[in-house]
Amino acid sequence: MLTTQQPVFRKFWHAVMPLAHLQGERPQPFRLLGEDIVLFLDAQGEPRALKDRCCHRTARLSKGRCVGGALECGYHGWTYDGGGRVIRIPQYEPDRAIPADYCTPAYRCVAKYGYAWVALEEPIAPIPEVPEFGAPGWRTIYQFHERWDTSPVRALENSFDNSHFSFVHRATFGVAAQPRPSRYELVQKEGGFYAETVIAATNPAAWQRVSGSAEPITQRHMRNAYYLPFSRRLDIEYPSGVRHVIINCFTPIDDGHIQLCQWLFRNDREEDCPEAMLVEFDAVITREDKDILESTDPDALVDTRRRGVEYSMDSDRPGMLIRKLLMELLAAHGESEVHR
Numbered sequence: 594m595l596t597t598q599q600p601v602f603r604k605f606w607h608a609v610m611p612l613a614h615l616q617g618e619r620p621q622p623f624r625l626l627g628e629d630i631v632l633f634l635d636a637q638g639e640p641r642a643l644k645d646r647c648c649h650r651t652a653r654l655s656k657g658r659c660v661g662g663a664l665e666c667g668y669h670g671w672t673y674d675g676g677g678r679v680i681r682i683p684q685y686e687p688d689r690a691i692p693a694d695y696c697t698p699a700y701r702c703v704a705k706y707g708y709a710w711v712a713l714e715e716p717i718a719p720i721p722e723v724p725e726f727g728a729p730g731w732r733t734i735y736q737f738h739e740r741w742d743t744s745p746v747r748a749l750e751n752s753f754d755n756s757h758f759s760f761v762h763r764a765t766f767g768v769a770a771q772p773r774p775s776r777y778e779l780v781q782k783e784g785g786f787y788a789e790t791v792i793a794a795t796n797p798a799a800w801q802r803v804s805g806s807a808e809p810i811t812q813r814h815m816r817n818a819y820y821l822p823f824s825r826r827l828d829i830e831y832p833s834g835v836r837h838v839i840i841n842c843f844t845p846i847d848d849g850h851i852q853l854c855q856w857l858f859r860n861d862r863e864e865d866c867p868e869a870m871l872v873e874f875d876a877v878i879t880r881e882d883k884d885i886l887e888s889t890d891p892d893a894l895v896d897t898r899r900r901g902v903e904y905s906m907d908s909d910r911p912g913m914l915i916r917k918l919l920m921e922l923l924a925a926h927g928e929s930e931v932h933r
């Protein structure tokens with residue numbers, strides 16, 4: 594599926610960048626669904642998103658600077674408000690009116706969970722709820738946002754696939770001697786599904802503070818959820834009672850490229866497991882996934898039903914349900930899937 598060719602994805606909120614990256618004088622560029630946008634903070638400190646193109650002589654606005662909550666083009670200083678309207682032209686006499694059509698497109702942009710989220714068109718679904726955010730007894734750890742050379746669908750398949758642990762993650766938590774995946778319970782819900790399973794996981798000595806257990810192998814109770822179109826939640830509960838809740842947004846940059854955003858929520862304390870260790874632990878695991886995912890074809894259709902098999906492995910079922918829900922979403926909006 595070529596995400597830039599499916600207009601319905603423009604009608605969802607996408608996590609674009611941490612608000613912390615918008616402090617300072619430099620506006621920040623981002624490519625969302627193939628569209629070049631620029632983000633900055635307005636005078637109230639709220640994030641704003643405009644098309645990254647000046648209406649004067651087409652310079653990228655991300656080359657400019659933020660001045661008093663407005664965005665000044667770096668070429669001739671035309672200045673835009675958060676709605677995309679030109680509010681200052683330095684070359685004009687002070688009393689000369691600026692025509693109303695001197696503007697660049699503005700997109701819906703909101704702050705949530707410490708991120709700027711953008712919808713290119715009127716959104717048809719809310720940003721997924723994360724009840725742990727700011728809740729007593731929970732700490733929030735911003736882990737990373739980074740570019741991967743893959744597609745959202747490929748990354749989502751991977752995030753629900755428990756048959757790769759024994760191979761991709763055999764150096765970290767995968768149990769090489771147990772390649773058969775545990776069975777998922779899948780429950781379809783409005784806008785996604787819930788998937789639950791229990792897996793055996795290696796618990797290396799170096800990382801035992803992550804699980805809160807000294808056993809060489811632990812059980813991980815995995816409560817997974819998928820949110821249309823490109824987000825997931827993974828709530829891992831260890832036998833110690835420690836919960837390790839990961840939120841991922843697989844933000845579509847353009848065809849074949851995503852930005853993986855990851856937040857972590859934990860119900861333990863810094864002295865139980867330091868934040869630096871948690872960041873390093875998930876970074877190691879994520880690098881293992883990134884390496885194999887970037888070796889896959891971002892667009893090829895690999896649904897095993899094409900080979901006349903209902904499904905070859907239980908662990909393929911969540912990925913197939915993701916595809917089915919995406920196909921239903923496209924059909925409901927009069928679209929069919931576009932491939933290379």
Ligand code: FES
Pocket residue numbers: 647648649650651652666667668669670671
């Ligand atoms: S191109 Fe932006 S002010 Fe001239």
Ligand SMILES: [Fe+2]
Pocket residue numbers: 751757761762882
């Ligand atoms: Fe993985």
